[in-house]
Amino acid sequence: MLRFFCQLTLIGLIPLLSCCHQNSLPYSKKNRLRINFYAEPGTLNPKGTTFSYLNNIYPMLFEGLMRFDQDGKLCTAMADRYTCSDDGKIYTFHIRNAKWSNGEPVTAYDFEYSWKQMLDPHSPATVASNLFSIKHAEEVLAGSIPPSHLGVYAPDAETLVVELNYPSSYFLEELTLPHFFPINRHHPDCFSQLECIGNGPFTLKKWTPQQEMELLKNPRYWDKKNVHLDEIHISFLTDINTELRLFEKGQLDWAGGPLSTGIPTHATSRLNKAGILQTRKSHQTYYYSFNLTHPLLRISQIRKALSLSIPRREITTHITAGNEEPAYHFLPKELSFLSDKEVWLSDEELVQLFNDGLEIVEPNSRQTPIVISYNNLEHHRAIAQTIQQRWKELFDADVRLRPREWKAHISEVAAGNFDVARFSWLGKNSDPYSYMELFLDPHHSMHGTSWQSLHFRKALLHSKEAESPEEALSSLALAEDLLDREDIIAPILYQNVVFVKNPQLQGFHIARFGIVDFKSAKFSTQVEER
Amino acid sequence: MVRYLIERFIYLFISILLIITLTFLMIKALPGDPFTEEKALAPEVLTKLKEHYNLSLSVGEQYLIYLRSVFSGDFGTSMVYPSRSVCDIILDSFPISAIIGLQAIFVSATGGILLGILLQLNNQSRFSPILTLTVLAIISIPSFIAAPLLQYFFAIRWDVLPLAKWGSFSHTILPTLSLAAFPMAVIARLVDVKLSEVLKSDYITLAEAKGLSKFRILFRHALPNTLAPVVGYLGQTSAAILTGSFVVERIFGIPGLGTWYVASILNRDYPLIMGTTLFYSLVLITLIFISDLLYLALDPRLRRRYE
16 A cells, blocks of 8 residues: 555656756856846836836946946046036037937937926926936926926037036036936837837847846947947846855856845855955945934933944954945045044943933933834844944943834834934935935934034035035035034944856946946956956 | 525625725835835925825725726736736736646645655554654745755755746746645645544444455545545635745745735835735635535535525
């Protein structure tokens, strides 16, 4: 009897095990890049850009007026030259002789049309506020003045004039971002799964929803001699562990940031030791913000003691392990006006500072618990636990952890329901203003500290109206000093873009905004020295 | 019988209405909305977008608008994937989940019943503790551990099956196995327990006394009576298995309904949450209905009650 069943089970198993072994795709065909996005882009229309890393699809299919080359130098792209007025407020771009993927010429009218579309008062783009540096953009969005008054106009097909609210030396680098990309005004809705009319180095060949996207080299691209890849295959897998396994099996050429949410925490130090982990600096600060309505966190000495006691080196070496640098200021190192010298206090001094602060607190609220909120990801949890332990041991404080789902986390913080909250911030350009403007709103969802300072506000806003660049810089420096002195946030580290890649893949560029550009990427036979 | 069916349909309608109402209220109670983003939207943009999606109306008005469109068969368009309607998404992804689900149900049912019989027949032998332990182990290993283990052995160590993604039949094997493991072990336990009870009953002794073969006694006489709890269990589990397990689909990168279900909640994609929840509950209710009918077919006593 038993034998019969064993036989039956075995017979059942044979087809299961021997079934079609035609699994893996043909291994790395030459000049085909295989990458993975952590989610499928919602639409290919640049108007649908969000603040997320899914924006990486747009530089493949579209091109703006400017572009970073593979060495990170800002170059002209759709514009072949430009001039800037003396007051720095009016830019005139001359559009290059380039074609859309359907053969029609790219004109200045296309740019004018698409930027006005972004600010359409009836259905604005989510990122519409990124265009607010253009004159009258806010009023056009609000519907108070007609779109024809927007500071963008095309006198002829080859000329685009852009008028800004205030002189900005960062405007040109912003033009590399997807929200400034053009769409073909004759086919404004042509972004289906079958066809996408773009002007970038690649075109859409096939899009299978939820599975993959295939891009081909665009034969009509103006600079096609510098495009070396023939194909790009993009799959959409959310799980970063699976992504890394596929990479290690040779079925992907790239794993980790900025295309997906990163490398699994448990794998970073292994990959780093093996020498294949790649890290690039980004201008993103990871920080904890303090709620100033909390009875303890209200006191600046306590905040200072808490902030200074964070074991930053321990976190960067043992937890994130992607060659990150510890942060002592909110502004990225390259933009900060303050010295990056580490302020160091001994444990006794820290405890003294904390206890000094405690003296001011009413006796019955000295034992109020401090709750650290964070969004529930592996490495945020690890960092929070480290800090919790440190604060508990050093100050004997009642520190608790509260993980939340991402959207719940930011909306609870915006509503003020938190004590200490984890965030990271990346400015929209390398203007220190784009970092500090967060604190103009005391209840901004990315800090929620309820901190208000007239001096800070005045200094920061003055930088936009300053007569000279030097004056602007000095008021920015003043604003940063005022912000830093209050310890309303505790900077922890500067995040890096961490990834692994096919060692033969070269010639790509990762901008500080977390966008990777594969325009001139290629597979070289020589493996790059690290 | 007709009375039974009518009764059932009324219940079905009421439950659907309740589910719509509860889901609607619950997603409104969730903190955050579709536009909660890392970089806060400009207030003007937020107001305009909310107006565009009718989110500036009161919850009551939104509810009535939604009910009206559902009963006219329109489930709306995804807010994150504006070019796809909720129906399209469900129709595209459900078949994928269903293929894996059907395979998993088949594997777990046949495997579970066979394993259960094996357990029962061996309960005196020295293999018994090993078998029982194996079954217990399978029950206790969650799928998020089983799936990477399967990936490691079959795709990396021995390289016989694809690691992830979707495409050919071979892509479905590992997900099917990881999905089938748990219900298979549960069914094995159910069959084992029930069978030991049935084999002790008088009619089996009679059958043995008649000199029937052991095989015939087991399959013709004992097994049908042990299947009732299995059918009941499968009825509830099938819905979950068919509509896709989020964990398994995520690990294997399968574009099924489970992935959408969870993504819609994380994105606060209101129309899609409503659509997928409604679809899931419809499948669940239908399957429970079918398993009730199967009960009727298996148990004549129940049938008599409705005649």
